[in-house]
Amino acid sequence: MTPSDKPEAPRRSLPARLARTWGIPLVLGTLIALVWMKYVSPTNGSAEFADVPKPSAVNGDRAYGYLKKICEIGPRMAGTEANTRQRNLVAAHFKSMGGTVHEQKFASRHPLTGKRVDMVNLVGSWFPERTERVVLGAHYDTRPFPDRDPDPAxxxxxxxxxxxxxxxxxxxxxxxxxLKESPxxxxxxxxxxxxxxxVYESDEGERRGDYFLGSKEFARQYKAESKRGKMRYLAGFVLDMVGGKELTIPVEPMSQKLAGNLVREVWGIADRLNSRAFQQNLGREVLDDHLPLNDARIPTIDIIxxxxxxxxxxxxxxxxxxxxSLAEVGRVMTAWLNQPRPTKTPKR
Ligand SMILES: [Zn+2]
Incomplete structure (x- = not known):
């Protein structure tokens, strides 16, 4: 536990002081008011309670075990053998969990050498027969170097x-x-x-390489597919940096602008699940994989x-x-997925 998690030193609170002054009448009054709110008031909380979102039994220890297993592979840049090993590990896992798996292959040029780099997006699908779909995505390649480290060495x-x-x-x-058992x-x-x-960055901040190659390819293929078939994505979620010990997830401004309804739904669920990490204020604007998806008309938010x-x-x-931290985000996401019926998503 960190200092900020500790309760404040005991101090006589306002209710305590009021109780001393007003004593039994206040307690009785409060009790009557509570009973009235629960059983009598037409605007009582019962409808709300019936709607409390139901997260799946997300297992944080198991999720953290996956995180460690992935890191044991080592750095996982695009085009490397370690990147392929990670992808194969996840593909086998998705299959064992009842998903069907396919790869989207594409290629780019290495920003320093100009050599061809083969890349692959991995897609695991559940309920493949359904035409109304949602996508949850995360990047799996790693940056070549920790080039923002305060120590140049x-x-x-x-x-x-x-x-x-x-x-x-x-x-x-x-x-x-x-997912298999999800309603x-x-x-x-x-x-x-x-x-x-x-992407490579020099100490002077000079950048070599482009971001979001995989999500751009995913968006490109989706645009082509959605013209041909009936399948469409109603919503998208990008999960990025969701495992930090001191998890803080304010609303990302571009997500708010491009898919405000989804932001309201997800932060609303987080609030009702008493998630401390999701914060209702606006955070820093982030360029991330959600932007190419929004360009392809998939309302998508960045949870970062x-x-x-x-x-x-x-x-x-x-x-x-x-x-x-992983479990906290997992509970919010599965609660959103487990909604009994579609809620409004932005019409774009
Ligand atoms: Zn990064």
Whole structure:
């Protein structure tokens, strides 16, 4: 537990002082009011209670185990053997959880050498016959170097990407456990995006390479497919840096702008599940995989802890992540998926 989690030192509260003054009449009055609210008032909370979203039995320890397993593979840049090993591991897992799996292959150029880099998005599908679908995605490639490390000596060390990379994938692996039995009315696709950050940055901030290659390819294929068939995505969620120990997820401004209804639904569910990580205020604007999906007319929000102190540093390691954080986001996401009927999604 951190200092901020500790309750404040005991101090006589206002209710306590009132109770001393008013004593029994106040207690009795409160009791009567509570009974009235519960059983009599036409605007009582019972309708709300009946609607409390039901998360699946998300297992934080198991999710954290996946995160560690992924990190044990080592750095997982696009085009590397480690990247393929991770993808195969997740593909086998999705299949064992009842998903059907397919790969979206594409290629790009290495930003430094100009050599061809083969990349692959992995798509695991549940309820493939359903034409109304939702997509939950996370990038699985890692940045080549921790080039934001405060110590210049660390900036050419391996980047493990426990939070920035592994956390989103680990959470998708955990969510996969709960899909087959989920009452969700939608088809669900769990997607691993490749090539999110095959990007090199010099100390002077000069950037080589492009972001979001995998999600751009996913969006391109979806645009082509949705013209041909009836399948369409009603909603999309990008999970990025969702495993940090001190998880803080304010509303990401572009998500608010592009898919405000989804933001309201997800943060509303988080509020009712008493999630402390999801905060109702606006955070920093983030360029991420949600933007290409929105371009393809999939209303998509970014669920991201951009306050993670070890972002793009050599300290982005499993020890700075926690299963509790992964479980917190997992509960909110599965509660959204488990809704008994479709809710409004933005018409675009
Ligand atoms: Zn990153």
């Amino acid at each position: 660390n900036r050419r060390k391996p980047f493990i990407g426990a939070n920035d990379g592994a956390s989103g994938v680990a959470l998708l692996m955990e969510i996969a456990h709960h 969700t009315p939608w088809g669900v696709d769990l997607v691993l995006f490749d090539g999110e950050e095959l 802890d951009f306050e993670f102190p070890y972002w793009h540093t050599a300290n982005d390691v499993p020890e700075e992540c926690s299963g509790k």
